[in-house]
Amino acid sequence: MNKAKWIWYFGEYEIFHSLQLHSRRTEFGADYPPPWYLPNVYPIIDFCKNVTVDGLTEFSVHLNGIGYVMLDGIRYPSDKVIKCGPGSHTVSVKVMNYRGLPAAFVKGNLIYSDESWTASFAPGTGKSACCKPAYFSENDSVEKFPFSYEKLYPVSVCKTGKGYLYDFGQETFALLNINDAAEGDTVCYGESREEAQATDNPDFRENALVCRTVGKSGKTQLPQTAFRFVHIITKRSSPYDISADCEYIPLSDTGDFSCEKDIADKIFSLSARTFHLNSREFYLDGIKRDRWVWSGDAYQSFMINRYLYSDDEIIKRTILALLGKPPYFQHINTITDYSFFLIISVFDYWSYSGDDEFVRNIFDRLSALYSFCLERTDENGFIVGKNQDWIFIDWADLDKTGPVCAEQILFWKASECMNTLSDKLGIPFKTRTDSAALKNKIDRYYFNKEKGGYIDSFVSGKNKISRQQNIFALLYGFADDDDNKKRSIIDNVILSADVPKITTPYFQFYQLIAMCENGLIKQACELIESYWGGMLRLGATSVWEQFDENDVGTDNYRMYGNAFGKSLCHAWGSGPILVFGKYIAGVRADGNGSRTFTVKPELGVYRTFKATVPVYGGKVTVSKSKDSLTVLTDVSGGTLILKEEKIPIEPGKEYIFSPDQY
Amino acid sequence: MNKAKWIWYFGEYEIFHSLQLHSRRTEFGADYPPPWYLPNVYPIIDFCKNVTVDGLTEFSVHLNGIGYVMLDGIRYPSDKVIKCGPGSHTVSVKVMNYRGLPAAFVKGNLIYSDESWTASFAPGTGKSACCKPAYFSENDSVEKFPFSYEKLYPVSVCKTGKGYLYDFGQETFALLNINDAAEGDTVCYGESREEAQATDNPDFRENALVCRTVGKSGKTQLPQTAFRFVHIITKRSSPYDISADCEYIPLSDTGDFSCEKDIADKIFSLSARTFHLNSREFYLDGIKRDRWVWSGDAYQSFMINRYLYSDDEIIKRTILALLGKPPYFQHINTITDYSFFLIISVFDYWSYSGDDEFVRNIFDRLSALYSFCLERTDENGFIVGKNQDWIFIDWADLDKTGPVCAEQILFWKASECMNTLSDKLGIPFKTRTDSAALKNKIDRYYFNKEKGGYIDSFVSGKNKISRQQNIFALLYGFADDDDNKKRSIIDNVILSADVPKITTPYFQFYQLIAMCENGLIKQACELIESYWGGMLRLGATSVWEQFDENDVGTDNYRMYGNAFGKSLCHAWGSGPILVFGKYIAGVRADGNGSRTFTVKPELGVYRTFKATVPVYGGKVTVSKSKDSLTVLTDVSGGTLILKEEKIPIEPGKEYIFSPDQY
Numbered sequence A, B: 001m002n003k004a005k006w007i008w009y010f011g012e013y014e015i016f017h018s019l020q021l022h023s024r025r026t027e028f029g030a031d032y033p034p035p036w037y038l039p040n041v042y043p044i045i046d047f048c049k050n051v052t053v054d055g056l057t058e059f060s061v062h063l064n065g066i067g068y069v070m071l072d073g074i075r076y077p078s079d080k081v082i083k084c085g086p087g088s089h090t091v092s093v094k095v096m097n098y099r100g101l102p103a104a105f106v107k108g109n110l111i112y113s114d115e116s117w118t119a120s121f122a123p124g125t126g127k128s129a130c131c132k133p134a135y136f137s138e139n140d141s142v143e144k145f146p147f148s149y150e151k152l153y154p155v156s157v158c159k160t161g162k163g164y165l166y167d168f169g170q171e172t173f174a175l176l177n178i179n180d181a182a183e184g185d186t187v188c189y190g191e192s193r194e195e196a197q198a199t200d201n202p203d204f205r206e207n208a209l210v211c212r213t214v215g216k217s218g219k220t221q222l223p224q225t226a227f228r229f230v231h232i233i234t235k236r237s238s239p240y241d242i243s244a245d246c247e248y249i250p251l252s253d254t255g256d257f258s259c260e261k262d263i264a265d266k267i268f269s270l271s272a273r274t275f276h277l278n279s280r281e282f283y284l285d286g287i288k289r290d291r292w293v294w295s296g297d298a299y300q301s302f303m304i305n306r307y308l309y310s311d312d313e314i315i316k317r318t319i320l321a322l323l324g325k326p327p328y329f330q331h332i333n334t335i336t337d338y339s340f341f342l343i344i345s346v347f348d349y350w351s352y353s354g355d356d357e358f359v360r361n362i363f364d365r366l367s368a369l370y371s372f373c374l375e376r377t378d379e380n381g382f383i384v385g386k387n388q389d390w391i392f393i394d395w396a397d398l399d400k401t402g403p404v405c406a407e408q409i410l411f412w413k414a415s416e417c418m419n420t421l422s423d424k425l426g427i428p429f430k431t432r433t434d435s436a437a438l439k440n441k442i443d444r445y446y447f448n449k450e451k452g453g454y455i456d457s458f459v460s461g462k463n464k465i466s467r468q469q470n471i472f473a474l475l476y477g478f479a480d481d482d483d484n485k486k487r488s489i490i491d492n493v494i495l496s497a498d499v500p501k502i503t504t505p506y507f508q509f510y511q512l513i514a515m516c517e518n519g520l521i522k523q524a525c526e527l528i529e530s531y532w533g534g535m536l537r538l539g540a541t542s543v544w545e546q547f548d549e550n551d552v553g554t555d556n557y558r559m560y561g562n563a564f565g566k567s568l569c570h571a572w573g574s575g576p577i578l579v580f581g582k583y584i585a586g587v588r589a590d591g592n593g594s595r596t597f598t599v600k601p602e603l604g605v606y607r608t609f610k611a612t613v614p615v616y617g618g619k620v621t622v623s624k625s626k627d628s629l630t631v632l633t634d635v636s637g638g639t640l641i642l643k644e645e646k647i648p649i650e651p652g653k654e655y656i657f658s659p660d661q662y
Helices: A012-022 A193-197 A262-278 A295-308 A312-323 A336-353 A356-374 A405-425 A435-446 A467-475 A485-494 A505-517 A521-537 A553-557 A576-584 B012-022 B193-197 B262-278 B295-308 B312-323 B336-353 B356-374 B405-425 B435-446 B467-475 B485-494 B505-517 B521-537 B553-557 B576-584
Strands: A044-053 A057-064 A066-071 A074-077 A082-084 A087-096 A103-108 A118-120 A148-152 A156-159 A163-181 A186-190 A211-213 A218-233 A242-248 A256-259 A587-589 A597-599 A609-615 A618-624 A629-633 A638-642 A645-649 A655-657 B044-053 B057-064 B066-071 B074-077 B082-084 B087-096 B103-108 B118-120 B148-152 B156-159 B163-181 B186-190 B211-213 B218-233 B242-248 B256-259 B587-589 B597-599 B609-615 B618-624 B629-633 B638-642 B645-649 B655-657
Touching: A012 A312, A044 A103, A057 A066, A057 A087, A066 A082, A087 A103, A148 A163, A163 A193, A163 A262, A186 A193, A193 A218, A193 A553, A211 A218, A218 A242, A256 A262, A256 A576, A262 A295, A262 A521, A262 A576, A295 A312, A295 A336, A295 A505, A295 A576, A295 A609, A312 A336, A312 A356, A336 A356, A336 A405, A356 A405, A405 A435, A405 A467, A467 A485, A467 A505, A485 A505, A505 A521, A505 A576, A521 A576, A576 A587, A576 A609, A587 A609, A597 A618, A629 A638, B012 B312, B044 B103, B057 B066, B057 B087, B066 B082, B087 B103, B148 B163, B163 B193, B163 B262, B186 B193, B193 B218, B193 B553, B211 B218, B218 B242, B256 B262, B256 B576, B262 B295, B262 B521, B262 B576, B295 B312, B295 B336, B295 B505, B295 B576, B295 B609, B312 B336, B312 B356, B336 B356, B336 B405, B356 B405, B405 B435, B405 B467, B467 B485, B467 B505, B485 B505, B505 B521, B505 B576, B521 B576, B576 B587, B576 B609, B587 B609, B597 B618, B629 B638
Parallel strands: A597 A638, B597 B638
Antiparallel strands: A044 A087, A044 A118, A057 A082, A057 A103, A066 A074, A066 A087, A148 A242, A156 A163, A163 A218, A163 A242, A186 A211, A186 A218, A256 A609, A587 A597, A609 A618, A618 A629, A629 A655, A638 A645, B044 B087, B044 B118, B057 B082, B057 B103, B066 B074, B066 B087, B148 B242, B156 B163, B163 B218, B163 B242, B186 B211, B186 B218, B256 B609, B587 B597, B609 B618, B618 B629, B629 B655, B638 B645
16 A cells, blocks of 8 residues: 555646745745746646556545546546456546645555556646655645754853844754744844844844744744744743754765865865755755745756765756746746756756656757747847846846847857757757857857957947856857867956956856866865855855955845845855865766766875765765875776776776876 | 725636636536646736825735735835835735735725736736726635625425425525534435435435535535525434525626517526526536536627626636636637637627727737647648547537538638737737638538538548538528528528437527528527427426427436436526527627627517617617517617618617508
């Protein structure tokens, strides 16, 4: 009886939980749904299976919604035992739910629900039923994400002018339990001590982002919130007895890194903590704010994922949530670049995992999104912003007149991804773009030989050079080696003091990768040690959304015009995990769905280090001591590259090299 | 303060209430959602208005869902008073609801919600906010349709072997109230006495369609059900004290008809009763079964509507519920003909009302539906069934090999409707069909000169002649006068005893109209008197889904393989209302959005009659006594046609004619 799982239609679980997640943000006492379109679930789903049973059997059907069962053409109600004789049978289940997620649970010894059933919402839409994450009991609610919980207690409490301030010691995301709560008391949360105490105007602007009023006395549990500090405003004469239930997904880390520099270890741990806190139903940007799913942020998280715990499920869930379903009325998160990042993310997911089936299941959605993008091209075939499209790229002073170079490079990369997926999987793709022709055109319009880099815009005549498009050109191999564009960009843009610096950790991550890919690994690690190290020195227990070493005191918490607007736990700050694993240990998947990998350690940055990096189906450990280099993996398909030599590495065998060999 | 109304996005109210309505059908103890795709609501809606106020004012926003208010760029929570100084302001409201209908209520003296707000679900989708039906209080629920209720009591009660049988005297649709209910008692409903008593197997097959178990003792109210008889199975020694709350929309009848034949009056009343019982959120097919919204049935109801109470709102609601929104995955109700009927229904609505705005609001949906239909054409450009499409036409033995003639005539009519709407309203229509060319092709392939009519199919080679496509050819003026096709069809098909009879009241209605349009009004009225009169003689209190004068006893209730499967209150049986108004009183709208009308009474069928017929904005009364004809209207735009003479009729003036004048 325990083989049955709740089943639903492909992608609908993610669409439903995305709706749920995006309805949970609150700020300054107001609910704060996102400013973009989200699709709703299909309200009626049919599940079907042909089964052959040997003897008399019975089963019952439980629904998240209303509906009925058909056994060999006869209709039965749900929640009742249905008997079925030996032979071949067609069992189908119809479920309707327009206030939740339509799902079914068929319980029986021989007839039970799992991925072998077919689900459809209209003729011709049949796909294998989905059941991940798995719900095994008819009493489970598929509308509740299966989080794990860990009990936390404050490490200290002190009296304030208004009540009590509790410190949980480090950033967390948890439900708060208060015993003997007094009705009307106010709970103000803070990622910083100061935020929790900024309670002058408890229900509006310029105060702690999240305050909640205790609704009734007695035992109270307040909803999931990001905090380290909790400030309870109360007239009580002694502190409350409080605890927190930290809500998380138990993803176990394969990735690890340590080296002779203590700061690097701490940065790795800080990044991993931050990353776990943002790894939920889907990847969040930050747990305090926005607590939404953003495609650009998620794209970076997908990359980091592969170097920490390498979990396919959270990637697929996030892709499905972001992709939603046609028709597309606007770009993903309203941002042109974010539509392209989503397409690139799918390609990257496939390239690493070789998961053809997932791509087949979403290719129609993906090509609908791509077609939507094509509606946004101008007379030259360049992507432009139309009808409130947000040409974001980065928080930076870019020349966004007319078509912008950075968008065209992403467009090119996305077209390459679509074409490759279509070719490799043999899926027809009607709106294919000639990406080679597009590349030529972008080079012709945007590459400025005099300045040695790509300009932001050719329309304005300003010929402004910014880092952003040049970083993309390096990141995606858009700038070629052969005509020396790559070298030119490194010298004239990346290493130039005249080109304005990157100020966001978001783009810093792209720059770090572009640097590492082009021989600047040492500089990248130095940047990590100073920038991330700077936050650690200020007592950060997770990586901040942004950091400026010149900021003093509470200025560190100010952002978006708000005294405590900054998120102190932002996923995009977890990039060092990837840098250490990909560029120090030098482990990378060969891609194109091959599931093979290459190890090319960087031995000139840290004297000693030990790095473990996930690879498809296993892991690789690369250890460098003062006098040896050791490589060990538990899966086949790896190649070690040492001094240009390619050494196949077998699982379970320790490869030890002496300094003269590397 | 009382000017505020709840607002929502165009069409979403209807989509939500359609979901709600279609989730309510139960049969034999099982929920029974429909076998077709229904779209869900957009979960996030933005409302916006620019207002200028003279002095200080305040307002509050109430949401069906969660969200926030933006006043001049500053975010405020809902349910709180917001103050606003003099000057120009932009007020916007965002509401998210994925478990219900997103809607907003803005309450204030100067700032309040109504149709002057703009609503959108994505950029470029802005439309006037909708607020019909009107909900005037923040405590109203837009998820509850504003029905009226009337208390009903049983007219008799008798003891049965199992409990008590109550008779409410006539068919109704009501909630049932039971005082002192005993937990576990079962209530079996019946449109007939026999159905209510068919309780051998109270929760499955071949018994009363609807049985409900009383959940708890005390005062119980059971949900809306169609019934005349209620059988309570109980061990109680005395009858329960029961009553019913009949649920209805108070639509007041303008249309009326009486004549020298008592049976005709009774048929009109019976039809009107039946029609009212099926006039709800949307037009139902029948109140017991299916209690769903079917496009073909609704199409007939739209026609009847104009001759009874002429209500635009129920037509628009039903169109919006049926039309849903793109993408279209299947035909309306899965039936090819029903997609075309919906397009024709929109044209008819516009033609009668001249309501350009409504058509503008739905034209993108309508043309998406039309495009979907075009995907179903074969190499000749004929409509065929693909991917589980249901080629219904009628419950009849039609030759459905390859493309079917009846579908092509509907296709042609729908293409004419689309082209005319596009031309008249100046809306671009990309997928226009050359309807004249299509007509020629249909004539060439399907008209059989030998047999004098259109054949079902040309593929099979059977050259079978059925009434159905020939009725459509007459109904839509597809068969021309000039080449004598029309006359030929009347003689060789309609009046031929060799062509199988129509057996459904559904198609009987089309045939009645086709007959009346071609000079066979007397025959049509005779048919009405015998067919509908037959049901009356058997004690019908509403018109049945089907009637065969040869059936005896409970055979009258059998249908679809079920002893009591037949609906005894089916909207499509209300056709006599139209026949009397349109062909006896002779009142018809001139159409094409003109709002003018023509009165051409038929004076040869009934010696005396009095008919009142709604026309746009008013009504016309046509009375014929033994020695005079009187015509009176209360609106302008009418023309009386008497002996080929056209007489403009002014409102308020009685036109009296003596027999020599008509």
